[in-house]
Amino acid sequence: MKPPVARNRRNTVVGVVLTAIMLFPVYWMVNVSLTPQSRMRKDPPDLLPLHPTFSGYRAVLDDQLPYLGTSLLIGLGTVAVTLVLSAPAGYAMAKLHPRGAGAVGLLLLIAQMIPGIVMAMGFYGVFLELGVMNTWWGLVVADSTIAVPFGVMIFAAFMSGIPDELISAAKIDGAGVWRTFRSVVLPVSRNAIVTVSLFSFLWAWSDFVFATTLDGGGTMKPITLGIYKYIGNNNQEWNAIMATAVVASVPATVLLVLAQRYVAAGVTAGAVKD
Template structure:
């Protein structure tokens, strides 16, 4: 049976395409200018007719250390976030804990606190603990933003897990931890991947914590690298935007690889299997 295309559907599709082009144009322009060497972004041609990769060469030479720092901090944030939030979400979803509703409301409130407020509060604490200008300090700081979000995401999913799955494991002699690790974690794979992805993106794109809690060239994420690099290369946008393109690649690749896990639900497949 053929479906007729109505004028309204065509108009809606056209509007959607225009919105998509409008949203993606800054990304295209960033990539376009990065291939045109130095000079001003406003004077660049619309297409890179004669691509110049010197900007990428400079970006790799000068920003590799900052990229490595960002990768370490982001992966560390993901690991710490999952270690804390996964069992916390399981406890909130499966056990009737006193005060869990208040705790969940507190997590929502924590999401509304501006990052600069948290960063200023952490500065004094980190100074006393010797965590300023350190990778562990940045991991802890980024986790304060990622953990509440991850708990909320995974709690909502784990509440939909049939209690019979956990009860069957308990009847077979598994303890709470074994049931959690062998049953709940595999079934919650999609929500865990979603929480891990957003935790990585939180840490990868962080600027406020990095700017407030670091003042050393030895520990500098790529966001600060671009910020400092921009100050010294205002008249040379090619290397600046080449750095921006390179720093965007991990996030783009992760979103492409993880989109099916974010969009799909794992529970149905687990029950059927």
């Protein structure tokens, strides 16, 4: 069945229109971030940023820069913790046949079902007791609980696809289990590493639940709280709020452009079984 050229073109047009509708809120965010405050409540609203102002973005530079730094730090910390914990575990689950692997797998699955708000309340109690509220590494620990079970799952799924011959070859060459893991398994698992890093970074960057509950009121806040405080304080400055939102969306957009296939892989993994 060969679709005629005309139908192909019509599909493309429909696809572009649907995408435009879907992304309208994103466009609107950018549009509002460029709208001067004086025209914000104009009726009808400016559908195009014909009088763009960058005052919203200047406000971001003035107020939010340290928060962006904190979020970056927390994101990278979460990626590191997640990779260090989940890559070896994934390898063990996929190739080393540990006794009790089934139970660990089930626990990891259950862990992903626990609502973040419940974890946050538990962490709140523990952090208060230990006096580690409002620390960036406290948030790294909390945020990694979202990503570690997912990471183990992805690594296990990926590494079970590595041919056994490759691993036994390394063994014959005299490599121990750790050497094999480091020099053979990890290098061919690049795709899984990228996928897990990407998602753990994005989740940590976007986290709001842990940030708001484990915030002791200090100065070191992630950007999500920066936006939240903006909404609370100056309810009217929507161009500054939307400018911050645009800046906070940059990592997601950059990662999508650079690593689109890894995103799709991460969404699908686990949902569609072999």
